[in-house]
Structure formats: C-alpha cells, structure tokens
Amino acid sequence: MNLPAKSPSASETRHRILDAAEVLFVEHGFEATSMRMITGAARANLAAVNYHFGSKDALIQEVFRRRLTELNRQRLAALDRLEADAGGAALKPSRIVEAYFGTALQLAADTEHGGHTFMRLLGRTYTEPNAFIRKFLAEEYAGVLERFRAALYRALPDVPREEILWRFHFMMGAMSYAIAGTDGLQLFAGRFDDADPVRLMPRLMSFLLGGLRAPLAGFEQACDDQPGRAAA
Amino acid sequence: MNLPAKSPSASETRHRILDAAEVLFVEHGFEATSMRMITGAARANLAAVNYHFGSKDALIQEVFRRRLTELNRQRLAALDRLEADAGGAALKPSRIVEAYFGTALQLAADTEHGGHTFMRLLGRTYTEPNAFIRKFLAEEYAGVLERFRAALYRALPDVPREEILWRFHFMMGAMSYAIAGTDGLQLFAGRFDDADPVRLMPRLMSFLLGGLRAPLAGFEQACDDQPGRAAA
Amino acid sequence: MNLPAKSPSASETRHRILDAAEVLFVEHGFEATSMRMITGAARANLAAVNYHFGSKDALIQEVFRRRLTELNRQRLAALDRLEADAGGAALKPSRIVEAYFGTALQLAADTEHGGHTFMRLLGRTYTEPNAFIRKFLAEEYAGVLERFRAALYRALPDVPREEILWRFHFMMGAMSYAIAGTDGLQLFAGRFDDADPVRLMPRLMSFLLGGLRAPLAGFEQACDDQPGRAAA
Amino acid sequence: MNLPAKSPSASETRHRILDAAEVLFVEHGFEATSMRMITGAARANLAAVNYHFGSKDALIQEVFRRRLTELNRQRLAALDRLEADAGGAALKPSRIVEAYFGTALQLAADTEHGGHTFMRLLGRTYTEPNAFIRKFLAEEYAGVLERFRAALYRALPDVPREEILWRFHFMMGAMSYAIAGTDGLQLFAGRFDDADPVRLMPRLMSFLLGGLRAPLAGFEQACDDQPGRAAA
DNA sequence: CATGAATGAGACTTCATTCAT
DNA sequence: AATGAATGAAGTCTCATTCAT
Numbered sequence: 001m002n003l004p005a006k007s008p009s010a011s012e013t014r015h016r017i018l019d020a021a022e023v024l025f026v027e028h029g030f031e032a033t034s035m036r037m038i039t040g041a042a043r044a045n046l047a048a049v050n051y052h053f054g055s056k057d058a059l060i061q062e063v064f065r066r067r068l069t070e071l072n073r074q075r076l077a078a079l080d081r082l083e084a085d086a087g088g089a090a091l092k093p094s095r096i097v098e099a100y101f102g103t104a105l106q107l108a109a110d111t112e113h114g115g116h117t118f119m120r121l122l123g124r125t126y127t128e129p130n131a132f133i134r135k136f137l138a139e140e141y142a143g144v145l146e147r148f149r150a151a152l153y154r155a156l157p158d159v160p161r162e163e164i165l166w167r168f169h170f171m172m173g174a175m176s177y178a179i180a181g182t183d184g185l186q187l188f189a190g191r192f193d194d195a196d197p198v199r200l201m202p203r204l205m206s207f208l209l210g211g212l213r214a215p216l217a218g219f220e221q222a223c224d225d226q227p228g229r230a231a232a
Numbered sequence: 233m234n235l236p237a238k239s240p241s242a243s244e245t246r247h248r249i250l251d252a253a254e255v256l257f258v259e260h261g262f263e264a265t266s267m268r269m270i271t272g273a274a275r276a277n278l279a280a281v282n283y284h285f286g287s288k289d290a291l292i293q294e295v296f297r298r299r300l301t302e303l304n305r306q307r308l309a310a311l312d313r314l315e316a317d318a319g320g321a322a323l324k325p326s327r328i329v330e331a332y333f334g335t336a337l338q339l340a341a342d343t344e345h346g347g348h349t350f351m352r353l354l355g356r357t358y359t360e361p362n363a364f365i366r367k368f369l370a371e372e373y374a375g376v377l378e379r380f381r382a383a384l385y386r387a388l389p390d391v392p393r394e395e396i397l398w399r400f401h402f403m404m405g406a407m408s409y410a411i412a413g414t415d416g417l418q419l420f421a422g423r424f425d426d427a428d429p430v431r432l433m434p435r436l437m438s439f440l441l442g443g444l445r446a447p448l449a450g451f452e453q454a455c456d457d458q459p460g461r462a463a464a
Numbered sequence: 465m466n467l468p469a470k471s472p473s474a475s476e477t478r479h480r481i482l483d484a485a486e487v488l489f490v491e492h493g494f495e496a497t498s499m500r501m502i503t504g505a506a507r508a509n510l511a512a513v514n515y516h517f518g519s520k521d522a523l524i525q526e527v528f529r530r531r532l533t534e535l536n537r538q539r540l541a542a543l544d545r546l547e548a549d550a551g552g553a554a555l556k557p558s559r560i561v562e563a564y565f566g567t568a569l570q571l572a573a574d575t576e577h578g579g580h581t582f583m584r585l586l587g588r589t590y591t592e593p594n595a596f597i598r599k600f601l602a603e604e605y606a607g608v609l610e611r612f613r614a615a616l617y618r619a620l621p622d623v624p625r626e627e628i629l630w631r632f633h634f635m636m637g638a639m640s641y642a643i644a645g646t647d648g649l650q651l652f653a654g655r656f657d658d659a660d661p662v663r664l665m666p667r668l669m670s671f672l673l674g675g676l677r678a679p680l681a682g683f684e685q686a687c688d689d690q691p692g693r694a695a696a
Numbered sequence: 697m698n699l700p701a702k703s704p705s706a707s708e709t710r711h712r713i714l715d716a717a718e719v720l721f722v723e724h725g726f727e728a729t730s731m732r733m734i735t736g737a738a739r740a741n742l743a744a745v746n747y748h749f750g751s752k753d754a755l756i757q758e759v760f761r762r763r764l765t766e767l768n769r770q771r772l773a774a775l776d777r778l779e780a781d782a783g784g785a786a787l788k789p790s791r792i793v794e795a796y797f798g799t800a801l802q803l804a805a806d807t808e809h810g811g812h813t814f815m816r817l818l819g820r821t822y823t824e825p826n827a828f829i830r831k832f833l834a835e836e837y838a839g840v841l842e843r844f845r846a847a848l849y850r851a852l853p854d855v856p857r858e859e860i861l862w863r864f865h866f867m868m869g870a871m872s873y874a875i876a877g878t879d880g881l882q883l884f885a886g887r888f889d890d891a892d893p894v895r896l897m898p899r900l901m902s903f904l905l906g907g908l909r910a911p912l913a914g915f916e917q918a919c920d921d922q923p924g925r926a927a928a
Numbered sequence: 929c930a931t932g933a934a935t936g937a938g939a940c941t942t943c944a945t946t947c948a949t
Numbered sequence: 950a951a952t953g954a955a956t957g958a959a960g961t962c963t964c965a966t967t968c969a970t
Contacts, residue, residue: 011932011933013933013934026361027361028361028362029261029263029360029361029362031261031263031264032263032361032362034959034960034961035960035961035962036959036960044934044935045934045935045936046935046936046961046962047934047935047936047937047962047963047964048933048934048935049961049962050961050962050963051933051934051935052933052934055961055962056961056962123359124359124361126409126413127355127356127359127408127409127412127413128261129258129259129260129261129264129356130260130261130264156459159459163435163459166410166435166439167439167459169409169410169413170406170409170410170436170439171406172409172413173405173406173407173408173409173413174402174403174405174406174409174443175405176359176405176409177358177359177401177402177404177405177406177408177409178398178401178402178405180359181358181359181401181404181405203395203398204402206446206447206448207398207399207402207443207444207446208443209446210442210443210444210445210446210447211406211439211440211442211443211446212439212442212459213442213446213459214438214439214441214442214443214445214459215438215442215459216438216459227388227391227395227399227444227445227446227447227448243950245950245951266942266943266944267943267944267945268942268943268944276951277951277952277953278944278945278952278953279945279946279947279951279952279953280951280952281944281945282944282945282946283950283951283952284950284951287944287945288944288945475929477929477930490825491825492825492826493725493727493824493825493826495725495727495728496727496825496826498963498964498965499964499965499966500963500964500965508930508931509930509931509932510931510932510965510966511930511931511932511966511967511968512930512931513965514965514966514967515929515930515931519965519966520965520966587823588823588825590873590877591819591820591823591872591873591876591877592725593722593723593724593725593728593820594724594725594728620923623923627899627923630874630899630903631903631923633873633874633877634870634873634874634900634903635870636873636877637869637870637871637872637873637874637877638866638867638869638870638873638907639869640823640869640873641822641823641865641866641868641869641870641872641873642862642865642866642869644823645822645823645865645868645869667859667862668866670910670911670912671862671863671866671907671908671910672907673910674906674907674908674909674910674911675870675903675904675906675907675910676903676906676923677906677910677923678902678903678905678906678907678909678923679902679906679923680902680923691852691855691859691863691908691909691910691911691912707953707954709954709955730938730939730940731939731940731941732938732939740955740956741955741956741957742940742941742956742957743941743942743943743955743956743957743958744954744955744956745940745941746940746941746942747954747955747956748954748955751940751941752940752941
C-alpha cells in the first residue's frame with residue numbers, strides 16, 4: 001500500500017512544491033523565499049510553480065488552503081459533536097476552547113506530516129503585513145469564527161460580548177506565539193529543554209482557560225497570586 | 233540639557249529616515265519595504281540610508297535600538313523600584329508582570345510619538361524569520377529577561393521553573409498578538425468598536441494574570457468556567 | 465462537392481486556431497500574441513498549435529497563405545480577363561490599378577468572413593520587421609507583382625520604369641494605411657463618421673489614380689490646386 | 697567645438713540608450729527588441745534603462761517624444777510662415793501639404809543624425825497594435841493635426857470636410873509606406889537602384905498632390921490616364 | 929487525434945549598494 | 950554632509966516548445 005502515485009493527474013510535482021514551499025516559508029518568510037529556492041528544494045523546474053499555481057501568491061494561498069480547509073473542518077466537527085452531546089443545553093466554555101485550540105494543537109503536534117511546520121507558519125501569518133494574505137486568511141476563517149463566536153456568546157451570556165472577543169483574541173495570540181515563537185526568537189535560548197509539542201497542549205490549555213476565567217475588570221482580586229494546583 | 237539639536241551629527245535627515253522606516257516596516261514588513269520607499273517617504277536621497285546607517289540591516293537594527301533601549305530601561309527601573317519597595321521580601325508576581333507588560337502597553341498606548349507604531353512592529357518581529365534580526369533582538373533583550381526571569385523564580389518558588397518560562401512565553405504571545413494583530417488580520421472585522429490602545433491595558437492585564445494563576449496541569453478544576461467578577 | 469467536412473484532415477480545431485490567430489494578430493501583433501492567447505481563444509489545447517502547424521512561425525505563414533493564395537489568384541484572374549478583353553492592345557492603367565487594388569478592397573469590405581480583419585493584418589505586415597515574415601510575404605507576392613509590373617510597363621511605355629515602381633509603391637502605402645490605420649491610430653479620432661469599408665473603395669481609387677496621373681517631376685503645374693469634380 | 701559633454705547632468709548614457717533603442721526598434725520592432733539588446737548596444741548596464749526611463753514603455757515614449765516634438769514644431773513653424781506670408785488670404789493646398797509632408801521628408805533625408813532611422817520607425821508605428829503607443833502618439837499629434845486640418849478646410853472650402861480628412865489619411869499612408877516600407881518588405885527587391893531619400897521628396901510630393909487634386913467621386917474622368925509631364 | 933505536464937530560455941523589473949563628485 | 954549616476958545580482962513571470970500518454 002501507499003505506492004507512489006503514478007497517475008499524472010495527481011501531479012506529484014505539485015505536491016512536492018507545496019511541501020517544499022511550506023517548509024521554506026516557515027524558515028525564511030514569504031518574501032525571502034524565492035521561487036528558485038522552492039523549485040530547487042522540490043526538484044522541479046523554475047517555471048513549475050507558475051505552471052501549477054499561476055503565481056507565487058497563488059502558491060502561498062494553496063499552501064494555506066489545503067491545510068486550513070481540513071483544520072477548520074475538524075474544528076466545526078468538534079463543535080458539532082459538543083452541541084449534539086449537550087442536546088440543546090449551553091456548552092461549557094472550556095469545551096469550546098478545547099474544540100478550537102485543541103484541534104490546532106493536535107495538528108501542531110503532528111511532526112510526521114508537516115502539521116507542526118504548518119502551524120508555525122500559520123501562527124506567524126496572523127500578523128502578516130501582506131494585504132493579499134491577510135484578506136484570504138480572513139475569508140478562510142470567516143465561517144469557523146462565526147460559529148465559535150456564537151457558541152461562546154451562548155456559553156457566557158453574562159459576559160459582555162466585546163470582552164469575549166478580546167479574550168478569544170488574546171488566546172489566539174498566546175497559542176500562535178507558543179507555536180511560532182518557540183523555535184524562532186528563542187528569547188530564553190537553551191532553556192526550553194522540553195519543547196515537545198505534545199506536552200505543549202496541557203500547558204497552553206491550562207493557561208488559556210485561566211485567562212478566560214480571569215476576573216473581568218481590574219486585577220486586584222484578593223488572591224495569593226500563585227498558580228493553583230490542579231485537583232488530580 | 234535639552235539643548236536645541238543644532239549639532240550636525242544629530243542630522244535631522246537621519247531621524248526622518250528612522251521615522252519613515254518604522255512606519256513602513258509595520259505596514260509592509262522588512263523585506264517588502266525597499267530603500268526607495270523609505271528614502272522617498274523621508275524626502276531623502278536614495279543613498280542616504282547607506283550614508284547614515286551603512287546598510288539596510290543596520291537601519292533596521294537602529295529602528296529597534298532607539299526604542300528598545302528606552303523601553304527596557306523603563307522595565308528595569310520599574311523592577312528596581314519594586315525590589316527597593318519590598319526591601320528584600322519576595323515580590324508579588326502580578327507586580328512583576330505589571331512591570332514588564334505594563335511598561336510595554338504604556339508605550340503601545342502612545343499614538344503621538346510613534347510608540348504604538350513601534351509596538352506593533354515589535355509584536356510582529358517576535359516571530360520574524362530573518363536570522364540577523366532574531367539574533368540582535370535576542371541580544372537586546374538578554375539583560376532584561378534575565379532580571380525578570382530571576383524575579384519570577386524568586387516570587388514563585390514552588391512552581392517548576394520550566395512552567396514559569398512557558399507562562400511568560402504565553403503572556404508575551406498574548407500581548408504581541410493583541411497589539412500587532414488587531415489592526416492586521418482583523419479576523420473579527422468590524423467587531424472591535426473599541427480598539428483604543430489605552431483601554432487595552434486593563435483587559436490584557438487581567439487576562440495575563442488569569443493565565444499566570446491558572447492551575448498547573450490539566451484544566452478540569454471544579455469551577456463554573458465563568459470569568460470572575462472583580463471585587464470593586 | 466460541399467460535402468460535410470467529416471474528414472479528420474480538415475480538422476475543425478485547425479480552422480478555429482487560424483481564425484483566432486488572425487483576429488489576435490491584428491489586435492496585438494505577432495510578438496504580443498502568445499500561443500496561450502491563441503489556443504485559449506480557439507478553445508484548443510496549448511499544444512494544438514505545434515501539433516497542427518509545427519511552430520508559431522508556421523502558423524503565421526498559414527494564416528497568410530490561406531487568404532493570400534486566393535486574393536492573388538483573383539488578382540491574376542482579373543488581369544487575365546482584362547488582357548483577354550483587350551485582345552493584344554495596351555491596357556488602360558486605371559484598369560490595371562483596379563484589378564490589383566480593387567480586388568484587395570473588395571476583400572477588405574467583407575466583414576462577414578474575416579476578410580476585413582485579414583486586410584488590416586496584411587496592411588500592417590508590409591512594414592513588419594520580422595525577417596522570416598518579410599521573406600515569405602515577398603515570395604508569396606513575387607508572381608503577382610511580376611505580372612502587374614509588366615502590365616504597367618506596357619501600359620505606360622513613356623514613363624520611366626523606376627517611376628512606375630515608385631508610384632505603385634506609393635499606392636500600396638496609401639491603401640495599406642487606409643485599411644490598417646483607420647481603426648488603429650485614429651489620429652482624427654471621432655471624425656470618421658463613415659468608416660464603412662464599402663465606401664472606402666471609390667474614395668481610395670480616385671486618390672490612387674490621381675496620384676498615378678500626377679505630373680512626373682516638380683509639382684508647380686499651373687492649376688488651381690483643387691480636387692476636380694468628376695463628370696457624372 | 698563639439699567636445700564630448702562631460703557633465704553628468706547631461707547623462708551621456710541616457711542619449712546612448714535612446715540612440716541604440718531607435719535603431720533597434722526599427723530593425724526588430726518594439727516587442728522583439730529586448731532591454732538586453734538595447735543596453736548591450738548602448739554599452740550600458742541592463743538596469744540603466746529602468747534607472748533613466750523607468751520602464752521599457754517609457755523609453756519607447758521618450759524615443760518618439762524627443763524627435764516628434766522637434767518635427768511638429770517645425771511643421772507648425774512652416775504653417776505659421778505660410779499664413780504670415782498669405783496675410784489673411786487662403787493658402788494654396790499644395791503649400792499646406794508641403795509644410796506637413798515636406799518637413800517630414802526632410803527629416804527622413806537626414807541620414808547623419810538618425811532622422812532617416814526615426815522616420816522609418818515612425819512610419820511603421822502608425823499601424824502599431826500596442827494600445828499604449830497608439831495613445832500617446834495620438835496625443836503627441838493632436839495639436840499639429842488640428843492646425844493643419846483647419847488650414848486645409850479653409851484652403852478647400854468647396855470640398856466636403858470628410859473627403860479632406862480621407863485624403864490626408866491617404867497621403868500619410870503613402871508617405872509612411874514610402875519611408876518605412878522601402879527597406880523593409882522590398883517587394884520589388886533589387887529594383888530600387890535609387891532609394892536615395894533625398895530624391896524621394898519630389899517623387900512623393902508629386903504623387904501626393906496628384907491624389908489631392910483627383911476628381912472627387914468615381915474615377916471615369918475623360919483623360920488619357922497617363923502621368924502628365926510637368927511644365928518646366 | 930489530441931493533451932496535460934513539464935522545461936530551458938529569456939523577458940522586464942527591482943533590489944541594495946557603491947562611487948565620484 | 951550629501952547626492953545623482955550607475956551597477957551586478959536576483960526577483961517573478963511568460964515564452965514557445967517537447968514528450969509521454
């Protein structure tokens with residue numbers, strides 16, 4: 001099984017280009033990655049990108065589309081399952097957050113099929129200056145975000161909706177940076193002995209939910225300011 | 233002090249270039265911002281950048297240096313004050329976080345003198361792929377981070393050090409994205425009626441501390457999963 | 465005859481390519497018309513041109529050949545008829561000019577079957593810099609021009625032969641430009657309310673014959689310098 | 697005198713590029729002339745065209761502008777002189793034609809400073825398919841043509857204005873082709889022993905005026921159909 | 929008879945940088 | 950202190966063409 005696809009319609013070159021581009025985009029960024037670098041790494045002709053995708057921009061778009069379509073499909077499926085299980089009752093916010101960020105973290109933990117690579121790329125791209133990329137990313141996300149936004153509104157009826165959006169925003173930032181920034185800047189170079197993406201999940205999820213549950217205004221709650229110890 | 237800058241070494245052209253570059257770097261990124269764009273916006277000769285700074289990379293470095301030096305000086309000063317006030321006792325973690333992130337948020341709230349612009353740039357740069365930029369940013373931060381890391385270790389003696397680093401990491405991500413991503417991707421386009429950077433501060437701070445205080449492992453704490461209401 | 469073209473050698477794709485190429489060549493020129501444009505407009509595969517014609521140059525050649533062969537056949541037939549009618553006597557120069565240019569103008573008046581399109585293309589091609597095109601056009605014309613040159617020599621025995629050639633040259637220029645330039649440059653934009661190619665014929669023919677009959681050297685003939693009014 | 701201009705502001709490279717481009721455009725056409733060919737011939741760097749002109753199109757435009765401005769200035773000056781001499785009386789049509797076409801032919805006779813080269817280029821360009829070139833040529837000509845059109849209308853008050861425009865059109869065609877086509881297609885290859893552009897002038901002028909004076913409609917005027925012999 | 933995939937060559941343009949002035 | 954001219958390298962993209970199917 002898993003024989004190399006010989007069918008020309010599956011265009012094996014096309015896939016090699018997408019894979020090579022994904023890796024190089026993470027490593028050097030979109031602008032600094034030249035078509036020559038991509039086709040070189042993909043063992044393809046320089047003109048192959050334009051032949052298969054039309055332009056560099058279209059290639060970038062396809063790199064995202066093939067992964068995001070699947071990721072967001074899984075996110076929606078997870079949310080569907082939650083709602084089906086709840087049977088009309090309001091969902092627990094933590095479950096919603098898990099459905100959204102857990103799915104992404106699972107993809108980020110996949111180091112075998114490029115999932116980790118892609119999530120690093122995606123994390124960085126949220127602050128991408130290129131207008132074209134921003135635009136189609138927003139379009140690609142529109143549907144999913146709408147669903148999760150509505151779910152959170154229902155789950156947190158007493159929280160001002162604007163605050164919900166902000167916290168969702170903060171959570172996305174924490175996750176993006178956690179994934180994209182770790183191998184990048186390495187501000188605490190050498191100190192992350194354990195950058196295993198698998199173990200990132202519980203750490204990040206705990207942080208995110210802590211942030212989500214934090215008191216709404218001000219931060220001078222009477223507390224000892226120490227992380228709590230989870231009940232076993 | 234504060235003499236009228238008559239000195240030719242203070243070269244007004246130099247400042248115009250730095251200001252123009254800062255704005256353009258935020259808008260288009262480093263690679264996509266050409267020397268022509270910079271010198272054009274700064275009403276300077278194309279060769280002026282190389283004349284004043286030596287190279288594009290050196291210009292980038294200087295754009296960061298002039299702001300980061302001051303920002304990190306303020307951070308250290310805030311930490312010094314805290315420690316002086318505590319008189320040898322352990323600091324409250326929330327105060328440390330305030331000293332680090334509050335200072336940055338104050339700069340981000342300054343829309344008059346380019347502070348906001350710079351913080352957006354800085355936020356994006358944490359995930360910058362360019363090796364040269366990563367390297368000097370790490371150097372620029374080394375001292376401050378060392379101090380704050382040590383302070384947090386002392387303030388949270390019972391928390392595994394690795395976990396402290398991770399949470400610091402998550403907090404930086406949430407802040408960076410909150411500042412850099414807001415005007416960028418706009419995933420929830422049009423829904424942020426209130427993107428005022430001044431009001432960002434309490435919101436973000438509350439979220440960060442919530443994350444910092446979250447239970448360490450797992451997230452099935454017995455709680456109602458709702459954000460708390462701060463005591464007045 | 466007129467059997468339904470079932471023969472595969474008549475390949476309908478071939479004709480669609482020729483028709484599309486003719487139109488595009490007029491619109492954009494040879495160099496600026498790519499094989500993609502041609503096969504796209506002809507709803508054919510990109511490789512179809514090379515398959516059917518061998519190369520782009522061969523296609524260009526065929527676009528001309530299929531029309532020129534017929535046009536020049538008609539020209540020769542008209543001249544044959546004139547000579548047959550004259551029964552050995554010298555021909556009137558105006559009849560010869562009519563045989564040559566009138567035939568072309570008739571083709572140019574055919575807007576139904578691409579004749580107009582082709583004549584615009586032909587008109588422009590007389591000044592085509594491409595060596596290959598010049599060469600085969602010259603060959604294609606060699607026979608016809610030889611016959612008409614000889615006829616004019618006979619019809620105008622007192623006029624230096626060099627002058628005859630020059631005037632023939634001038635006439636071709638006037639006609640080419642009249643056909644090719646009208647829809648193109650439009651120097652007098654909007655002023656040609658009547659660009660009907662059918663009505664072009666008498667106008668141009670009158671001009672050509674006026675030029676042909678003009679005094680040979682100098683131009684200070686005693687005349688009122690006004691166009692004559694034709695006798696009804 | 698005529699020392700090589702050392703001043704950098706006169707940018708000698710710029711002129712070399714313009715001269716080289718003019719020659720190559722005549723020889724190969726705009727599309728088939730690459731920037732490499734131009735800068736190669738001008739002994740300049742490949743980037744020099746973009747530095748001095750901004751783009752290939754802008755270079756094309758400048759090639760025309762520098763010559764056409766002068767040519768049309770001379771045409772207007774000639775017309776001004778005619779009108780001044782006439783002192784309010786109507787001009788002879790032949791004088792107007794001389795002012796317009798004679799000036800052009802004089803430039804075409806200048807083989808020393810590229811005038812001949814340029815006129816061949818100009819002649820071909822009247823049927824140029826490239827929309828951009830057509831547009832700016834039309835603009836460049838607008839003023840001159842307006843003046844000459846008005847002058848011809850005044851000089852030929854009894855001739856329908858539309859007919860005047862057509863004949864002007866025909867004359868431009870005859871001239872363009874006479875200049876541009878001679879060295880090009882060479883339909884009568886080898887037969888023009890005397891292609892001397894200086895001697896072209898009286899020949900063409902005679903033809904043009906013959907066409908201008910031709911009877912207006914139909915061409916069956918009672919005449920012997922022979923070119924007249926000019927009165928000495 | 930026809931086509932999808934692929935390619936080598938070359939197109940125009942832009943880049944950061946240098947240098948003489 | 951500053952600049953206009955110039956350049957080598959490299960960018961993306963399009964070209965006509967080929968070939969296995």
